Amino acid sequence: MPANQEPAADNDPPPHGVSRADRTWAGLPERVRHGLRTRAWRFRLYGLLAVQAGVAASIAWFVGYQFLGNPAPVLAPTTAVGIVAASMGTRLRRTIELLVGVVLGLAVGDAVMPLFGIGPWQTGLVVVLAIIVAILLKGGGSLLTQAGGTAVLIATLEPPVRDLSVPRFVDAAVGGLVGLAVGMLVVPIHPQRTVQRLAEPVLDPAIAALHSLGGALRRRDLDATEQSLTGLRILGSRMNALDEGLGAAQEVVRLAPLRWHQRRFLARYTQAVKHLERSLYGCRAVARRLTKALREDEPIPEEFAAAIELLATSMHTLRRTTTPERADPQEARQQILTALKLVGEAQGPAAPDPTRPHAHRLGYSGMIAAGEFRMAAQDLLIASGLDTDEAVALVRRTADRDESD
Incomplete structure (x- = not known):
């Protein structure tokens, strides 16, 4: 943010006899300008993120619907948007860890929930198993967090349905790959x-x-x-x-x-x-x-x-x-x-x-x-x-x- 973003009056002693309300009112225009400059700077820096996320979501939904035969490919665009947002300003390895964590949480959740059903102890069990598998894969903090979080989502989102296990797993993988491709190849940052x-x-x-x-x-x-x-x-x-x-x-x-x-x-x-x-x-x-x-x-x-x-x-x-x-x-x-x-x-x-x-x-x-x-x-x-x-x-x-x- 620009160096002159701080109000000049903040650096000077307040004039004698001027009330706090008057000083606040006098500094209002500068604070408004500061807020506008800050938001303009953030838009210039992160504005491309909105375009990347929109393109990734559209492509992921199209691929899931047209090529995977899923009439409601929710996880594909969701994962794609998450990967695009995570890849903004992070390293490629961490982005891939997020993708692997999503897929891993889905795999463990879809494998365990049909056997034990939905409930508090079942949710805890799925999270423990997902994080243990991530640890065995020598994953970092991003992978562990994403695997556990996705496992919770799968354990509580909907009743376990065996016929949807493979489509959800594939949807997430395809969505993550689409998000990674859009962020790095199709609409890369400048x-x-x-x-x-x-x-x-x-x-x-x-x-x-x-x-x-x-x-x-x-x-x-x-x-x-x-x-x-x-x-x-x-x-x-x-x-x-x-x-x-x-x-x-x-x-x-x-x-x-x-x-x-x-x-x-x-x-x-x-x-x-x-x-x-x-x-x-x-x-x-x-x-x-x-x-x-x-x-x-x-x-x-x-x-x-x-x-x-x-x-x-x-x-x-x-x-x-x-x-x-x-x-x-x-x-x-x-x-x-x-x-x-x-x-x-x-x-x-x-x-x-x-x-x-x-x-x-x-x-x-x-x-x-x-x-x-x-x-x-x-x-x-x-x-x-x-x-x-x-x-x-x-x-x-x-x-x-x-x-x-």
Whole structure:
């Protein structure tokens, strides 16, 4: 979600004499806009899911009715829709586990229920047997859950009828295969758009948090610095979602002929995102150390705050280089190197005494933050397209030049 989604008034102290009701009413338009932006983002990300589910349900029903001779193929479209929904953002193995779990639960339920009938202990018995079989097949959590859940459905949905056992079993299998085929082959997700939209709620808040951190350090505002640190910390779950989206996109470009042409771009984008995530973890470490430095009243020079803001700007610039048009990354790299020079100035010039390499413009936590900053900058350079050796050499040369000045 965009970085400017939070109301600006939330960050400012309320005007004196303004009631809470007035503040709530004044912030209503921004909250409405925030809600609309959030829903628009979710629609752009998951809108294709509705099309995939509809196509899968139609094909599964047609196959069950026309080719399996089932006048009411309920399980085929139901399983197809479930598989499509589960495959959105998950790995292929987990999707297949869901399909196997559905079929396994059906098989156990249809085999046991005609013998014992329907009832509380019969339902428990079917669930136990279905999960035991799934365990023996070395299934994961998705398979175990789906097998047990489907067994409950079969044990309670309708009276056991032997003549329907094979059609229900086959319906579920056909529906699952149709759902998998539609999600991966017929109407696959657009890998580039999906990953870029998943990156929005990671990059935009991170850039905003780093700019806020720079301003808070200039004012030596401990509360604002802690808020910026919190803003970087809460990105962990969003990075996990981004990683899941990258995994799903990689499977699509590997399996879907319609998306094969995006393999090269996605490989480059995946590499950039992985190092960008590592850089964000490094920025979080920088923010944590500088928060500690403020809490302990250590000096934090103006150059360090400027370096953090420039690093945030370089992230914004770097986003343009990860598009299919592949803009020139030189501007982002120059911004990163300039930020590194500013951190070197914040550390201070080299001292004549070799046991004291810097004049200690920074305190203990500040010195550690400077090292973390260099690692974050190095990962950003790699994300810009440099290989690891080139990035390390650039960072080292910049640091050496700063010490020699």
